[in-house]
Amino acid sequence: MPKTEFSPSIDSRPTYSGLVSQGAAPAIMVADEAGAQALTDLAASDASVMDHAHVVLVGCGAAALGDVKPVALHEAPDFDAATPLVTQLLNTARMGTQIYLAGSEGLIGHVSALAFAAGMPVDEIQMEHRGSIARRMQCVHCKGITEDVTTDPFTCAHCGLTLFVRDHFSRRLGVFQGVCVDAETPGVVPETVEIQA
Amino acid sequence: MKKLTLKVTAVEHLSPLVKRFRFEDPTGASLPVFSGGAHLTVEMPEGDTIRRNSYSLISDPYDGSGYEIAVRREDKGRGGSLYMHTKVSEGDDITVSLPSNLFQLDLRAKKHVLIGGGIGITPFLSQLRQLDMEQKPYELHYAARSREEAAGIKLLPQAAHIHVHISEEGSRMDLGAILDGQPLGTHVYTCGPDGLITAVADQTARLGWPKAAVHSEAFTAPPPGEPFDVVVKSSGKTVHVKADQSLLEALEAAKVDIDYSCRGGGCGRCQTKVTACDGRILHNDHWLSEDERAAQKDIMPCMSRFKGTRLELDL
Numbered sequence: 001m002p003k004t005e006f007s008p009s010i011d012s013r014p015t016y017s018g019l020v021s022q023g024a025a026p027a028i029m030v031a032d033e034a035g036a037q038a039l040t041d042l043a044a045s046d047a048s049v050m051d052h053a054h055v056v057l058v059g060c061g062a063a064a065l066g067d068v069k070p071v072a073l074h075e076a077p078d079f080d081a082a083t084p085l086v087t088q089l090l091n092t093a094r095m096g097t098q099i100y101l102a103g104s105e106g107l108i109g110h111v112s113a114l115a116f117a118a119g120m121p122v123d124e125i126q127m128e129h130r131g132s133i134a135r136r137m138q139c140v141h142c143k144g145i146t147e148d149v150t151t152d153p154f155t156c157a158h159c160g161l162t163l164f165v166r167d168h169f170s171r172r173l174g175v176f177q178g179v180c181v182d183a184e185t186p187g188v189v190p191e192t193v194e195i196q197a
Numbered sequence: 198m199k200k201l202t203l204k205v206t207a208v209e210h211l212s213p214l215v216k217r218f219r220f221e222d223p224t225g226a227s228l229p230v231f232s233g234g235a236h237l238t239v240e241m242p243e244g245d246t247i248r249r250n251s252y253s254l255i256s257d258p259y260d261g262s263g264y265e266i267a268v269r270r271e272d273k274g275r276g277g278s279l280y281m282h283t284k285v286s287e288g289d290d291i292t293v294s295l296p297s298n299l300f301q302l303d304l305r306a307k308k309h310v311l312i313g314g315g316i317g318i319t320p321f322l323s324q325l326r327q328l329d330m331e332q333k334p335y336e337l338h339y340a341a342r343s344r345e346e347a348a349g350i351k352l353l354p355q356a357a358h359i360h361v362h363i364s365e366e367g368s369r370m371d372l373g374a375i376l377d378g379q380p381l382g383t384h385v386y387t388c389g390p391d392g393l394i395t396a397v398a399d400q401t402a403r404l405g406w407p408k409a410a411v412h413s414e415a416f417t418a419p420p421p422g423e424p425f426d427v428v429v430k431s432s433g434k435t436v437h438v439k440a441d442q443s444l445l446e447a448l449e450a451a452k453v454d455i456d457y458s459c460r461g462g463g464c465g466r467c468q469t470k471v472t473a474c475d476g477r478i479l480h481n482d483h484w485l486s487e488d489e490r491a492a493q494k495d496i497m498p499c500m501s502r503f504k505g506t507r508l509e510l511d512l
Contacts, residue, residue, distance in 0.1 A: 095404060
């Protein structure tokens, strides 16, 4: 699957310009199953990029990487399991470490927020979107985060409000913002549609 | 621009070339506090010109009881620092701007590395007090040629994370060793000679540091130079710039309305369009890009000079 092209939106909406090798520098790479293909494409463009790379695969096995051999490979079944692993890698990383993220908006948002908290400027993080366009949404009312949102509006998994999917994105939290769609006209809710790229 | 008239309450030699000055409110009132890295513009009236130089504040940013600066005597300068060294003494009145900051700390950093060369130590003296107050991890590296010239030593606390490199004693600063292996989230700040700032920029680029994590300040007093003439477009008036005057000072003396802030080529406030230029602009600022310099369509009057037959400014 090629990288996703998103339609233009407000400045807040993250854009993912695709992975470009920064050479044989120390690197932390995080990908899900669809994103793993972006890592193999990256390695094909420049094999040396894997010389000092720690790869964390979320929700898939090493087979997703084919015969690409990074210096270390970690597997985690989901975000919750991956978070301490990625945090540990970030906390022991040195200046000059490159960060490559590939996969869903949820994965990129979640891990870029961890990297940002570790002091990495967001615009220095390499990002490529592959696979699902499901979003990680924060309810601006109860602050709960709903994963894998594919429709607009959607129901907050925490407080049950019906939320409008905004392109407004929090870089600190790595989530899009969901706002109550019927606050002024309770019960009057627009038709539910699939989120578009 | 709001100004403060203060009393000089202390003058002290920190080294043969550097003096510390303390200014306080004449009524003892508290002065506005500032942030680490901020500077003041000091007015130095002499004859029919008022010279204004900017100096980094070296006192505690949270202490409103007074402002302190350190001034290095430049015998080959326009005379601003000489004025401070020879004409200003305890009890004098002195007019200064409010503090402003072009070299603030990025408080999102996990760690701060401060690198000062020579008199470039001054902005860090206030920054390290802010860092201590906020309990942020930092290390400071101070490089000077000799211990006698290292005026900052007297003002630096003795601590394991404060490193003094005296090249005459063989302990030259090794930027590679300082910068390599810093933890992710480190920001570096450099103040000092251009060569030092360039060396840090080169070293961090080689190590793959994000540009946003590399900060520097090089603002210095405007250099003297050969006298030249400048034409003010709106009035057609020709203004003569003397050897020991900056273009900005000459325009001010001729009552030409022009905005300024740092007077050190760092803030961009006095950027002026050039409407005719037959000759070469001697760009001494740190504001214009290489392309803008080459185009000769803009000039920073606070720092830059001119050599040629005709310079006309859109003023």
